[in-house]
Amino acid sequence: xxxxxxxxxxxxxxxxxxxxxxxxxxxxxxxxxxxxxxxxxxxxxxxxxxxxxxxxxxxxxxxxxxxxxxxxxxxxxxxxxxxxxxxxxxxxxxxxxxxxxxxxxxxxxxxxxxxxxxxxxxxxxxxxxxxxxxxxxxxxxxxxxxxxxxxxxxxxxxxxxxxxxxxxxxxxxxxxxxxxxxxxxxxxxxxxxxxxxxxxxxxxxxxxxxxxxxxxxxxxxxxxxxxxxxxxxxxxxxxxxxxxxxxxxx
Amino acid sequence: xxxxxxxxxxxxxxxxxxxxxxxxxxxxxxxxxxxxxxxxxxxxxxxxxxxxxxxxxxxxxxxxxxxxxxxxxxxxxxxxxxxxxxxxxxxxxxxxxxxxxxxxxxxxxxxxxxxxxxxxxxxxxxxxxxxxxxxxxxxxxxxxxxxxxxxxxxxxxxxxxxxxxxxxxxxxxxxxxxxxxxxxxxxxxxxxxxxxxxxxxxxxxxxxxxxxxxxxxxxxxxxxxxxxxxxxx
Numbered sequence: 001x002x003x004x005x006x007x008x009x010x011x012x013x014x015x016x017x018x019x020x021x022x023x024x025x026x027x028x029x030x031x032x033x034x035x036x037x038x039x040x041x042x043x044x045x046x047x048x049x050x051x052x053x054x055x056x057x058x059x060x061x062x063x064x065x066x067x068x069x070x071x072x073x074x075x076x077x078x079x080x081x082x083x084x085x086x087x088x089x090x091x092x093x094x095x096x097x098x099x100x101x102x103x104x105x106x107x108x109x110x111x112x113x114x115x116x117x118x119x120x121x122x123x124x125x126x127x128x129x130x131x132x133x134x135x136x137x138x139x140x141x142x143x144x145x146x147x148x149x150x151x152x153x154x155x156x157x158x159x160x161x162x163x164x165x166x167x168x169x170x171x172x173x174x175x176x177x178x179x180x181x182x183x184x185x186x187x188x189x190x191x192x193x194x195x196x197x198x199x200x201x202x203x204x205x206x207x208x209x210x211x212x213x214x215x216x217x218x219x220x221x222x223x224x225x226x227x228x229x230x231x232x233x234x235x236x237x238x239x240x241x242x243x244x245x246x247x248x249x250x
Numbered sequence: 251x252x253x254x255x256x257x258x259x260x261x262x263x264x265x266x267x268x269x270x271x272x273x274x275x276x277x278x279x280x281x282x283x284x285x286x287x288x289x290x291x292x293x294x295x296x297x298x299x300x301x302x303x304x305x306x307x308x309x310x311x312x313x314x315x316x317x318x319x320x321x322x323x324x325x326x327x328x329x330x331x332x333x334x335x336x337x338x339x340x341x342x343x344x345x346x347x348x349x350x351x352x353x354x355x356x357x358x359x360x361x362x363x364x365x366x367x368x369x370x371x372x373x374x375x376x377x378x379x380x381x382x383x384x385x386x387x388x389x390x391x392x393x394x395x396x397x398x399x400x401x402x403x404x405x406x407x408x409x410x411x412x413x414x415x416x417x418x419x420x421x422x423x424x425x426x427x428x429x430x431x432x433x434x435x436x437x438x439x440x441x442x443x444x445x446x447x448x449x450x451x452x453x454x455x456x457x458x459x460x461x462x463x464x465x466x467x468x469x470x471x472x473x474x475x476x477x478x479x480x481x482x483x
Contacts, residue, residue: 144324147302151318152338152380162337166328243328243364 009227031213036220039213048202053221056191056199059115060183063122068179070123071130072172078131079138079168080160092131100124101189108194118190125186126179133175137168169240173233180229184222253277254299254388254420259308260444261294268294269306270444276437278387281414281421283431285476286441292424295441296392299422313387313420317380321393323373325365325380332361335380351383352376354416355409371402375409382417389414391423395430403427407434428472432465433458440475448475 013033019025020032027035043049074092077084100121107117141164149159191200199218206214254276261269268291276282286292297303299310300318325334335348352358355375365373374394381389394410395403407430414421425431431438432452440448450472454464470480 142324144320144322145326147297147300148318148320148324148326149338150302151300151316152384154338158338162329163326166326169328243330243366245364245366 009223029212031216035213036216039211040217040220043202043214043217051197052199052202055195055197056187059118059190059198060122060187063119063186064126064179064183066119067123067126067183068130068176071127071175071179072134074127075131075134075138075168076160076165079135080164089135092128092135095124096128096132100128100186104189104193113194118187118195121190122183122186125182129175129178129182130172131175133171133178134168137171138164141167170244173237173240176236177230177233180233181226184226184229188222253280254313254422255311256299257309259295259298259306259310261291261298261303261306267444269298272308272441272445274439274446276420276422278420279418281423281434281436283423283425283435283438284441285425285428285431285438285472287476288426290441291444292441293392296390296422296424299388300390315384315387316390317382317384317386317388317419318390318392319374319377319381319394321396323365323370323377325368325373325376327365329365330361331357331363331365331368331376334365334376335383337380339383347383348379351379354382354413355379369402370398371406374398374402374406378406378410378413382413382419385417386419389417389419389421391421391425393425394423396426403430410434428469428476429460432468432472433460438472440472442476448472 016030017033020027020030020035031039040049074088078088078092079085103124104117104121107120111117111120145163145167146159149163154162187198188200188203191198192204195201199221203215203218206212206218254274256272256274259269259272260267268289272295274282284292284295294303296318298306299312300316325331326337329337331352332345332348335352336344339347341347349358349361352361355378357372357375357379360368360372360376365376368376374397378394391410395406398406411434421435423431423435432454435452438448438450438452439446442448450468452458452468454462454468458465473480
């Protein structure tokens with residue numbers, strides 16, 4: 001039953017295989033899975049695929065890192081102290097109202113065309129889900145647990161570390177799922193606007209040359225990366241939420 | 251200061267005065283039970299003494315080493331039983347101390363368990379261990395067994411008596427259970443209208459039999475002080 005979760009994606013791939021294999025659609029508009037794999041092998045041999053994936057992965061990881069850390073820090077400050085709340089919460093709500101992707105052209109004007117605007121864009125769009133979820137979790141924290149911490153003569157930073165932050169982990173992980181999805185979306189935007197390498201660059205080149213097999217390949221890679229990030233969060237949930245007895249479904 | 255001295259404590263929420271003039275002197279090691287109708291301010295009083303509520307008038311003098319047990323065990327669900335008891339403990343060997351107290355409350359084999367897997371009685375025993383491991387001079391109990399079933403409540407009352415004989419803290423227990431108050435405390439008080447309206451030493455020999463006539467007549471007397479009249483006689 002370990003691979004039960006892969007049932008859905010497997011059905012999609014099988015359907016794709018069937019549709020193209022039986023010749024129900026024109027192979028120019030929808031190449032078969034094997035054609036896409038062939039394209040992948042070609043690109044991998046030339047080294048283009050590896051370079052693109054490495055560049056994209058690096059952007060996502062760096063952006064995600066800064067986004068998650070910033071979102072978490074601001075959420076803890078805004079959630080823990082009233083001054084922090086006045087300072088940050090409405091600011092964050094305003095930033096949330098602006099789609100970060102709409103900032104892409106401005107970021108390029110302000111920060112240039114190298115890695116910085118791409119990483120900043122990814123960080124912006126990944127910090128928000130973390131902030132919203134973690135801030136909400138702190139506001140929902142049972143105040144008696146904080147009182148209990150006080151009666152155990154914990155110092156402020158100990159209350160934050162042992163009570164406030166651990167209580168946010170379930171919501172943090174929900175936010176992280178959304179953040180990871182956002183990271184890939186932001187990456188595509190960032191790379192299609194201006195990039196010398198990366199998956200988005202591969203995609204826009206493929207579009208220019210009408211290489212549908214490569215476009216499909218990039219989509220498949222995005223899907224696999226999405227699935228991997230999802231299982232990474234599931235792994236974190238198992239490790240970090242062992243204490244929680246949630247409803248597991250019937 | 252090892253006893254407890256309250257002088258004219260008052261507390262109002264908006265225009266609603268919950269406590270008006272609470273004055274009390276408790277000597278070291280004494281066990282005082284405070285009874286009262288819900289909303290009479292007994293939990294507020296406890297929160298004031300625990301330094302969790304600072305908006306009060308009047309003054310009180312209490313030892314610095316205090317510990318609190320609430321009605322809900324208030325364990326940190328993300329910490330195992332042992333870590334819950336050890337948290338914030340600043341002794342030479344917190345782990346050994348926590349293990350010793352946990353075995354005193356009969357949980358030596360539950361050290362690695364997560365709080366959510368404990369029964370209500372077990373969780374409350376962890377809470378009691380977490381309070382006592384700090385060797386408090388003042389133990390504040392806010393309806394500590396109120397959420398337990400009748401059988402567990404009796405067991406916990408025994409355990410509390412037993413643990414008090416080891417640690418001997420001055421104890422203030424808020425409860426709505428008259429029998430519990432008489433069975434455990436040296437002194438029973440009724441809080442009503444923002445002040446103590448009844449103050450009585452429990453002069454029953456230990457072990458206190460709940461079916462003894464003296465116990466029953468004291469129970470009737472305390473209930474009367476609470477405005478509840480039993481039928482008969």
